[in-house]
Amino acid sequence: MISTSIAATDTSDAAADATRRAVDLLQAGEVVALPTETVYGLGADAFNEAAVAKVFEVKERPTFDPLIVHIPSAEDLPRVANVPPEIEKDVYRAAQEFWPGPFTMVLPKNDAVPDLVTAGLPTVAVRVSGHPIMSRIVRTLGNPIAAPSANRFGRISPTSASAVMAELEGRIPLIVDGGACSAGLESTIIRIEASDKSKPIFHLLRSGPVTPEQLKKIGKLKKQKPTDRPGAEPGPQESPGQLASHYAPSTPLRLLSKPGEFEPEPNKSYALLSYRGEPKDGFLQLHEWAEVAVLTPGSGKQAEAAVRFFFVLRQLDECGVDEIIAEPISEVGLGVAMMDRLRRASVRD
Ligand code: TXA
Numbered sequence: 075m076i077s078t079s080i081a082a083t084d085t086s087d088a089a090a091d092a093t094r095r096a097v098d099l100l101q102a103g104e105v106v107a108l109p110t111e112t113v114y115g116l117g118a119d120a121f122n123e124a125a126v127a128k129v130f131e132v133k134e135r136p137t138f139d140p141l142i143v144h145i146p147s148a149e150d151l152p153r154v155a156n157v158p159p160e161i162e163k164d165v166y167r168a169a170q171e172f173w174p175g176p177f178t179m180v181l182p183k184n185d186a187v188p189d190l191v192t193a194g195l196p197t198v199a200v201r202v203s204g205h206p207i208m209s210r211i212v213r214t215l216g217n218p219i220a221a222p223s224a225n226r227f228g229r230i231s232p233t234s235a236s237a238v239m240a241e242l243e244g245r246i247p248l249i250v251d252g253g254a255c256s257a258g259l260e261s262t263i264i265r266i267e268a269s270d271k272s273k274p275i276f277h278l279l280r281s282g283p284v285t286p287e288q289l290k291k292i293g294k295l296k297k298q299k300p301t302d303r304p305g306a307e308p309g310p311q312e313s314p315g316q317l318a319s320h321y322a323p324s325t326p327l328r329l330l331s332k333p334g335e336f337e338p339e340p341n342k343s344y345a346l347l348s349y350r351g352e353p354k355d356g357f358l359q360l361h362e363w364a365e366v367a368v369l370t371p372g373s374g375k376q377a378e379a380a381v382r383f384f385f386v387l388r389q390l391d392e393c394g395v396d397e398i399i400a401e402p403i404s405e406v407g408l409g410v411a412m413m414d415r416l417r418r419a420s421v422r423d
């Protein structure tokens with residue numbers, strides 16, 4: 075066990091101090107939890123293989139699951155990726171549109187990136203975060219930072235420093251507290267394919283805060299066939315590490331499509347994960363819920379629901395019920411990414 079401290083960044087002095095401590099540790103080959111606008115990341119110097127190995131060890135993550143590499147800006151892409159000439163224009167267009175931000179592109183990898191980072195794949199997932207503290211730390215370090223979500227393998231992504239503490243206390247020396255994550259869901263991941271049509275093909279490998287509607291403005295969207303869901307045909311997975319059982323709370327979670335599907339078992343306690351918490355939606359009155367958590371207690375907007383999503387899941391997971399029942403969310407905008415996470419969370423294997 076090592077002692078884990080939290081570095082605040084709420085004043086300019088604190089932010090400067092936290093940056094220095096994080097960069098010193100990263101340069102010494104340590105892993106540090108860092109804030110991004112999506113979820114907190116567990117960062118290591120991407121060019122230091124021993125440090126990257128620690129990320130897998132701390133997360134208890136299998137090494138066939140590749141990591142996302144964070145760079146300061148699109149100009150740094152050539153340091154980690156060999157951008158193919160046939161998609162160069164499209165890659166930089168997407169970068170201009172969505173970076174810095176909750177957006178990741180999978181590109182052919184550069185030799186400088188250790189195979190451990192990409193789990194032996196010939197490609198690397200690259201992101202430019204818009205979080206000011208993450209941005210400052212990756213710039214100051216000078217090397218790219220490999221940073222998967224800062225949770226233990228197969229568990230809920232952390233969206234606050236305290237959630238990281240709950241996941242990794244005693245395993246890492248430092249958590250840089252950049253406040254609650256402003257997007258709240260893991261980044262949208264795409265792979266770009268050249269096309270002779272006016273728009274390139276965007277293969278959607280993971281839905282996230284950059285919505286299908288936004289992507290469609292500059293690309294023709296192709297969704298990856300889910301190969302890992304029950305009943306789905308087995309096949310090669312283009313984006314490994316997206317097992318169906320990912321993002322799961324320890325408490326079983328069931329996603330309903332209609333209120334009528336719920337038949338409580340006697341002697342079992344249930345919590346409801348409700349989108350709006352409106353009686354007219356028909357879920358509230360179904361049962362005497364042991365606990366009800368509402369994703370948008372405010373104005374009923376998707377962005378609020380996304381920000382609160384993992385926080386609320388964590389809360390319900392800790393409230394001691396036998397099962398969490400989730401209402402469906404309409405699959406437009408950010409609803410696509412939230413429903414993806416709920417479907418994965420509801421699968422047991
Ligand atoms: O928002 C995010 O992306 C956060 C922040 C910290 O950057 N990171 C994150 O990392 O969600 P992680 O490790 O939980 O998920 C990364 C996923 C992998 O599981 C895999 O599905 C995909 O990104 N990935 C990484 N490298 C890939 C590659 N070369 N080809 C295809 N998919 C890849």
Ligand code: MG
Binds near residue numbers: 222223231
């Ligand atoms: Mg993750």
